[in-house]
Amino acid sequence: MNHIRKFNCLSFIGFILLILNCWLLTPINPALADISSTNVYEQRAKHSSDGIGKYYIGREIAKVMGHTGAGWLERPSRELEEQPSKIVSALNLKPDDVVADIGAGSGYMSFRIAPLLSQGKVLAVDIQPEMLDIIEFFKQEKHITNIEPVLATLKNPNLPAASIDLALMVDAYHEFEYPQEVMQGIVKALKPRGRVVLVEYRGENPLIMIKRLHKMTQKQVRKEMQAVGLVWRETKNLLPQQHLMVFEKATQS
Numbered sequence: 001m002n003h004i005r006k007f008n009c010l011s012f013i014g015f016i017l018l019i020l021n022c023w024l025l026t027p028i029n030p031a032l033a034d035i036s037s038t039n040v041y042e043q044r045a046k047h048s049s050d051g052i053g054k055y056y057i058g059r060e061i062a063k064v065m066g067h068t069g070a071g072w073l074e075r076p077s078r079e080l081e082e083q084p085s086k087i088v089s090a091l092n093l094k095p096d097d098v099v100a101d102i103g104a105g106s107g108y109m110s111f112r113i114a115p116l117l118s119q120g121k122v123l124a125v126d127i128q129p130e131m132l133d134i135i136e137f138f139k140q141e142k143h144i145t146n147i148e149p150v151l152a153t154l155k156n157p158n159l160p161a162a163s164i165d166l167a168l169m170v171d172a173y174h175e176f177e178y179p180q181e182v183m184q185g186i187v188k189a190l191k192p193r194g195r196v197v198l199v200e201y202r203g204e205n206p207l208i209m210i211k212r213l214h215k216m217t218q219k220q221v222r223k224e225m226q227a228v229g230l231v232w233r234e235t236k237n238l239l240p241q242q243h244l245m246v247f248e249k250a251t252q253s
């Protein structure tokens with residue numbers, strides 16, 4: 001009889017421990033539930049020919065634009081179509097800022113930002129060494145010394161911790177194959193009051209003649225930034241076809 005009572009008592013304690021364990025492991029924020037999962041991506045056989053068939057929070061990731069497209073990034077009509085000078089002035093840069101241009105490509109944005117950073121610099125980050133070679137070439141040609149090319153991997157922007165004031169992504173984020181890992185690397189690289197700025201073609205507008213996977217809606221961008229602990233601060237609607245969204249680390253007041 002004593003034996004049975006002891007067994008029941010042990011089962012009851014085991015049951016309580018199980019409940020406690022489940023309760024402690026349940027994420028409070030549904031967005032953070034994605035982070036705790038080991039597999040945040042979904043591979044689908046049926047997908048767009050512009051994408052890689054891999055989905056992140058319901059969005060199909062676009063194919064990477066190869067380095068042979070660098071000439072298109074530098075097209076003269078881009079100034080009129082995208083008005084990048086407005087992007088640069090909207091960033092409110094300080095002369096000593098360290099700016100990471102993530103997915104820098106040929107450095108189209110990096111070379112517009114670097115002259116404003118008299119005591120700072122641009123880290124021009126890309127996964128394609130050929131793009132970084134183009135940046136090196138332009139550096140020599142334009143006599144610019146405060147741009148440092150950084151070779152990233154698909155999962156890691158290779159930036160030192162707490163080293164950047166701003167991470168800028170122009171027409172790039174939608175093609176990151178591991179967006180969550182890259183963003184986690186960026187969040188670690190931000191200084192305490194650092195900002196993340198994303199410029200993407202407006203996915204809400206069907207009249208913008210850009211392939212669907214190369215556009216993003218504000219709603220989707222916000223979900224994906226929230227998943228890595230970033231807080232939306234503002235959207236600047238000053239560009240003809242893109243939205244410019246500003247995020248900060250959640251810990252800030």
Ligand SMILES: C[S@@+](CC[C@H](N)C(=O)[O-])C[C@H]1O[C@@H](n2cnc3c(N)ncnc32)[C@H](O)[C@@H]1O
Pocket residue numbers: 064065073102103104105106107108109125126127128131152153154155157169170171172175176177178182
């Ligand atoms: C469409 S281009 C845009 C280039 C540049 N931001 C501009 O506006 O001219 C996108 C760039 O992102 C780069 N890229 C793709 N995945 C990346 C990743 N995981 N980390 C860093 N760069 C990446 C590509 O190699 C490509 O050069």
